[in-house]
Amino acid sequence: MSSAKKQRASARPVRVLIAKPGLDSHDRGAKVVARALRDAGMEVIYTGLRQTPEQIVETAVQEDVDVIGLSILSGAHMTWVPRVIELMKEKGIFGEVLLLVGGIIPEDDAKALKEMGVDEIFGPGTPTDEIIKYIRDNVRRG
């Protein structure tokens, strides 16, 4: 192995799952974030539209990600997010994997979601740099 290769291997890229639960088909925001994270040197696993919480959490387990990013624009966040948290607890990855939510979330809901265990919520128009910085500063596995 060349020395350049060794260096690359030791700098482990952060692995992020970007998922869209629910039925809405607006994935532009999710794709913009996915691309920004990739360009910031992260490995982004993209699952496409209409994922169930079960699929999302199982994918997070199999892909051994550091971060789950949920993009929810349908207004159904109070249905999907608690279920994702419940399943993360069941699979033993809650607290270990960073859980982020992006979308239009009213303030009261945001507060409730954070109390449930969402690490951070990013509203529409959040600069992607802010998301990248948040992930770098908070990812739990180095």
Added chain:
Amino acid sequence: MKVEEIVRGVLRGEKRAIARAISIIEDGLPEAKAILSALEPHTGRAYVIGITGATGAGKSTLIHKLIQAYRRKGLKVGVVAVDPTSPFTGGAFLGDRVRMQDLALDEGVFIRSMATRGSLGGISDATGGAVKVLDAAGFDIILVETVGAGQLDIAVAGIAHTVVLVLAPGLGDDIQAIKAGIMEIADIFVVNMADRPNADRMVVDLMSVLEVSPFNPSDWRPPIVKTVALTGEGIEELVEQIEKHRAYLAKRGMRPSEKKVRTLLLEALRRAVVSDILPMITKSAKFDAAVQMVVKGQVSIDAGAELLLSSIKQALREME
């Protein structure tokens, strides 16, 4: 998780342990060696199938249908899907799962996306290790999807028993483009999107190329299978052909063909020369001298390279 815990989990087929073992290997962590050697005695049962071919040929969709076909036979299926790492940012967009997500909850399926992380050859350095983990975890069939970079996408033949090359009409990857390298390592040719107008033409072209390549009577002759991955057409035949190739390999004690080994060895050597020998040359004073000679117009680029080459040959002779 500790090494013993991970190993025990993998052998029990626990998905979290499998996932973590693959990460440790992929990240090149110190525990990787211990995990692999503990799993080694439990490997060798799985049948490994490499799926290669250009981007857009339908590899992921074909794999989705293959998983379903093997699941119907009651077999457990592992998938390792490789996508390229950006050489500029080190990041990667791993999107092969999109076409397989409906199988994410199937207990008998495990799908893992991998970035190349600087490896050439269409898979990552850790892909072979990931295959070993899935093998030890009891998956009967392991499908490896390569990057899809065409000509260089041949390293998968080093870890797969059967290599399937997926082509599709109208992608610009006509037969001329695939003649060397990848042709030698393909055991089965798939013409996907066979409902497209130029599909038959592609099959005919492919047949004529295959007919002129040299074969011994005892050699495996790669069949051509027409599929429409979206509808599942041709998948059963593909599975049958894979079975036939497996039987052929079993008869020869699972030894790969000499042609395949020759191609792989050559390519591995080429990569090693590029990554290890070439930098030694470009960092040398002789290289700088050659650059100056070309800059000053004393020699052409070709002549400059020729000068360097003769120094290398000289050094090699002295080595003997």
